[in-house]
Amino acid sequence: NAGVMQNPRHLVRRRGQEARLRCSPMKGHSHVYWYRQLPEEGLKFMVYLQKENIIDESGMPKERFSAEFPKEGPSILRIQQVVRGDSAAYFCASSPIAAFSYNEQFFGPGTRLTVL
Amino acid sequence: AQKVTQAQTEISVVEKEDVTLDCVYETRDTTYYLFWYKQPPSGELVFLIRRNSFDEQNEISGRYSWNFQKSTSSFNFTITASQVVDSAVYFCALKENYGQNFVFGPGTRLSVLP
Numbered sequence: 612n613a614g615v616m617q618n619p620r621h622l623v624r625r626r627g628q629e630a631r632l633r634c635s636p637m638k639g640h641s642h643v644y645w646y647r648q649l650p651e652e653g654l655k656f657m658v659y660l661q662k663e664n665i666i667d668e669s670g671m672p673k674e675r676f677s678a679e680f681p682k683e684g685p686s687i688l689r690i691q692q693v694v695r696g697d698s699a700a701y702f703c704a705s706s707p708i709a710a711f712s713y714n715e716q717f718f719g720p721g722t723r724l725t726v727l
Numbered sequence: 728a729q730k731v732t733q734a735q736t737e738i739s740v741v742e743k744e745d746v747t748l749d750c751v752y753e754t755r756d757t758t759y760y761l762f763w764y765k766q767p768p769s770g771e772l773v774f775l776i777r778r779n780s781f782d783e784q785n786e787i788s789g790r791y792s793w794n795f796q797k798s799t800s801s802f803n804f805t806i807t808a809s810q811v812v813d814s815a816v817y818f819c820a821l822k823e824n825y826g827q828n829f830v831f832g833p834g835t836r837l838s839v840l841p
Contacts (some may be wrong), residue, residue: 640749643834644828644829645828646828646829646831652833652834653731653818653831653832653833653834654772654818654820654829654831655831656827656828656829656830659827659828666827667827667828670828676762700770701774703826714830718764718774720770720771721770721771721772723770
């Protein structure tokens with residue numbers, strides 16, 4: 612039973628380019644969460660999605676960042692026109708049932724984004 | 728509002744010493760869940776333990792033990808006879824019962840010297 616998969620594991624972009632981070636949840640999981648870890652900091656919640664729906668994006672920066680979780684395929688976190696401050700590790704987590712109860716979130720290995 | 732504080736930014740110990748990592752949390756929920764994760768230099772998050780708010784029993788797993796004190800809102804983590812492989816950043820996290828996400832502390836970087 613494969614865990615949460617994220618790719619790429621490392622991504623290098625130049626300022627102004629777009630970054631696309633992918634997350635494939637565990638089999639049978641329909642809830643996905645994205646977290647960002649800035650250097651030397653803890654993880655901060657960004658967005659919570661179910662299939663085809665954004666449930667909570669209260670942690671997402673207002674501009675340049677978007678997320679989706681289509682009916683088929685992985686969840687995508689998209690960062691347009693990246694800046695150096697976007698350099699961070701981005702973790703995805705998935706869970707099998709709704710967040711409004713106890714359920715464990717399983718974390719992927721993260722994507723490390725470096726903006727030159 | 729929910730918050731997790733890990734006051735120790737960095738700790739260094741010599742191998743075989745015991746070390747305790749502190750975690751203090753804030754929540755208004757009566758039902759919540761506390762977690763510890765290890766982040767080794769490779770960067771992934773390794774799940775260590777989950778504790779429910781209604782279960783105040785302390786837990787021991789090998790060289791690891793956890794002390795949950797609801798009265799002081801603390802969930803401290805002790806490593807006995809530390810080893811070099813324990814060197815990592817350790818995160819404490821909180822999830823409220825009706826919360827949608829984890830709230831992580833800033834982490835404590837543990838260095839175990841040979």
